[in-house]
Amino acid sequence: MTVTMAGALNRALADALADDPSVLVFGEDVGALGGVFRVTDGLADRFGETRVFDTPLAESGIVGTAIGMAMNGLRPVVEMQFDAFAYPAFEQITSHLAKLRNRTGGKVSLPVVIRVPYGGGIGGVEHHSDSSEAYYTHTPGLTVVTPGTPDDAYRLLRDSIASPDPVIFLEPKRRYWAKGELSGPAVPMDRALVRKTGSDVTLIAYGPMVATALETADAAVEEGWDVEVVDLRTLTPFDDETVCASVRKTGRAVVVHEASGFGGYGAEVVARVTERCFHHLHAPVLRVTGFDIPYPPPKLEEHHLPNVDRILDAVARLQWDDEVVEAYGA
């Protein structure tokens, strides 16, 4: 069955609401409108306004009340309308949602999912295109998930709603309309996935950059490089095993994300890979990221976002001198 990512997410929400009466969906414009990206289309009609409803326009309020509801046995799935509009909820997320299980010695469990459309590439004006993943991945207690395909969007959202831990579910909004089959392999939520096998270099990507990495792998054939693409899927907890197995095999790696590079999520990935795979590496692990600038206006965003050419340039810089490999081994 072919669906868009938005359609897959809608289906995941509908199936979760149907399967579990404790699941609730709420946020801004998620009711009659069906969300600004139509991810909640039709859910209020089908499940009623006590389970799918619009809230006052206040993100801290949405997350804070979700915490109280989860304490009282419900499973709220809330929507932040856009990445940058989630910031008012930051205190509730970092001080309470992420910490309450630990603070209470495991007595309080908060199965809350916060859905956040994130990233650029849709021509949005300011505050509509942030890649805010590092704020969340730096916070212990949160699970941070981002699908790269419609199939994964469905599976990961179902898994996130079923999770006993709070999940920040980052939806790559530029891929909402990408189509795919709902029939991929059943992979546990916390595992990364090799989307394409290759022998020369590993591209490590997630969310909106999975498709870009796969395009790069196709383009790399002409250059004579056999590229492997790893889709991280769940950013925290991190799947060291899958990522390191790939890098040990290829000996080269490039991490790709839209977010600014400095202090970004990719820096952690590079550090982990270097610490664990150093003796298998032929070259430093490189990053292709957004620049260290506030997200630019829509007419300029194409220059900011990583693309196939920029990723190929990075691959080209990975010390392809065969003598080095022969001398030191792969």
Place this chain on the structure above:
Amino acid sequence: MVHTRERSLLPTAEPLSLLNKDGSPVADPPLAMPDDGVLLELHRRMVIGRRFDTQATALTKQGRLAVYPSSRGQEACQVGAVLALGAHDWLFPTYRDSVALVTRGVDPAGTLTLLQGGWHLGYDPYEHRVGPQCTPLATNTLHAVGFAHAARLKGEDTAALVMLGDGATSEGDTHEALNFAGVWQAPVVFLVQNNGYAISVPLSKQNAAPSLAHKGIGYGVPSVLVDGNDAAAVYAVVREALESGGPTLIEARTYRIEAHTNADDATRYRTSDEVAAWLDRDPVDRVESYLTSRGLLDATRKAAVAAEAEEFAAAVRARLNTDQEHDPASMFEHVYATPTRQLREQAAALAGETA
């Protein structure tokens, strides 16, 4: 319960009260006086609560507590509100509400765990229906609203009482919570213990409204201004609010007799005359005078309550004076429902260091 007033979005100009500061009953009371049994229990719990509070402050001087925010002077709010709660209702307290917690039945040593520093929380919230003591201001208001709304959705007859201070009314979460509560008509009571100061900042620098209770009208939330040193009145207004089935904002005017915490120097921002004036409005003395004048409290019962309070404090002292082991491995527990591989590795590394 006799409702003697219409529920109004605006509070009265003067705080509602049942007892004058000398303990005499007010003429033409705006509320129904609680039963004698309730009044005696208010007295008993306030005496125990005050003794507990004094003991906790003493434990900071002996290094047994890292810090303690005293609520001396606020016993009428904390005890009055908690005794008004039904067994199925929930309390969402702050760090200054230790007296409320012990009144609710939370283990006193567990109540002090946060301030003792061994862990962030020392009790099971589900046991006594008491949320974790909230240190960030006003964030608990939203938890209370969500909890109460969930109860409504589940068809349960549970109300939530959230405590906050005057300073917390400036935080955005308070306003979001009042708005959500108004829109959802959630069964939540917001009890603002207005003790005059947010650490050192006086109310005049916090608020320009005629009262903090006036803020309710903007959210369609009925509001009440009550004398926060009158336990009978606090009990009555909280009870009325809980029974209303919807949201209520209550401002209780009271005073923090001690400094913000044992680490604070209150002489830098307020005068001893001001403190003396409030000592003259003591909430425990007030109920005691009333009960004595009614012949409900004699010297024998007073002595018995005092002895019970001493016993309570002695038990707290003994528990807190016991050296406790704090297992470093506990830091890694309950970060996630299932420990991650990375956390298991880090815990093992620390265990290696401390072995």
